[in-house]
Structure formats: structure tokens, C-alpha cells
Amino acid sequence: MNYDTFVDQVAQRTSTSSQRAVELIEATLATLADRLTGGEVLDLAVQLPEPLRLPLRPTPATEAAERFGAGEFVARVALRAQIDESAARGVISAVFITIREAVTGGEFDELVVQLPRDYRDIVEPAMAPGATLRRR
Structure with missing residues (x-):
């Protein structure tokens, strides 16, 4: 998926402008980068369009995943x-x-398994029909 399509899809799903969708995407990806291990962040980043990789760029301080629940996310x-x-x-x-x-x-399944069970409500809408969030 290219960058414009990714942004357009989020804009449609959130009923916002493309510019606002970019801000929302970046906020979500930066938070996801906080929660995932550096290796998983890199695995995800290489599959996303180039402009979306910046919020996912790990640093030495972010190599280890922060442990926080869905509410904090x-x-x-x-x-x-x-x-x-x-x-x-x-x-x-x-x-x-x-x-x-x-x-x-x-890759999405690999991302999901790093998240604890309390993420179910925010992750399951994105999962394939019939799939369930595995416990961590």
C-alpha cells in the first residue's frame, strides 16, 4: 500500500481530512513504537510507506518495549x-x-501477539474475521 492510499484510508475511517489523518497516524504509530520491542518496530516499519517510518524509528532508549496497558495506550x-x-x-x-x-x-499478527489481552477491544476490529487476540 502506498502512502497516499494509507492516509486516505485512515482519513475515510476517521472522517477527517488527509492532513489530520497524518497527525492521527503519527500519534498512533509513535505510541505503538513505545509499546513494541525495537525489532518488531523495525519489522513493521519496513512494510509501511517511507513517510510513515519516522514515528517508528527506534532509538537505543526504545529498544525494549515499555509495559503499559490499553488504557495507557x-x-x-x-x-x-x-x-x-x-x-x-x-x-x-x-x-x-x-x-x-x-x-x-x-506481520500484523506478530505485532498483535506482543500486546497483552487488555488490548482486545482496540485490536480485534482490525483482525481477520474469526481471529482472536492471543494471550500474552
Whole structure:
């Protein structure tokens, strides 16, 4: 999936402009980079369009995943995107759905297994029909 298509998909799913969709995508990806190990972040980044790789760029300080639950994930996205937490949940789902559509080779499943069970509500809408979030 190319960059414009990715942004357009998120813009449609969140009923926002393309410019605002970019901000929402970046807020979600930066938070995801906080939560995933550096290796998984890199695996995801190489499958996304070049402009979306910047928020996923790991640093030595981010090599290890931060341990925080879904509530904290939503709060961080809300803060970064300057939206309320209810809106952030919809944004996260929209971005996750678009990530699943953009990546290949089971990369989305590999991402999901790094997240604890309390992420179920924000991750499952992006999963293939009939799939369930595995416990971590």
C-alpha cells in the first residue's frame, strides 16, 4: 500500500481530512513504537510507506518495549493527537485496520501477539474475521 492510499484510508475511517489523518497516524504509530520491542518496530516499519517510518524509528532508549496497558495506550494517543480518549479509540482502530491491510506475511499478527489481552477491544476490529487476540 502506498502512502497516499494509507492516509486516505485512515482519513475515510476517521472522517477527517488527509492532513489530520497524518497527525492521527503519527500519534498512533509513535505510541505503538513505545509499546513494541525495537525489532518488531523495525519489522513493521519496513512494510509501511517511507513517510510513515519516522514515528517508528527506534532509538537505543526504545529498544525494549515499555509495559503499559490499553488504557495507557489510548491516553498517549489522545495526548499526542490532542483528542479525547473516546475519539482516540476510534482512531487507533482505524490505524490498526489500515496497518493490517498494508502489511504482509503475518506481520500484523506478530505485532498483535506482543500486546497483552487488555488490548482486545482496540485490536480485534482490525483482525481477520474469526481471529482472536492471543494471550500474552
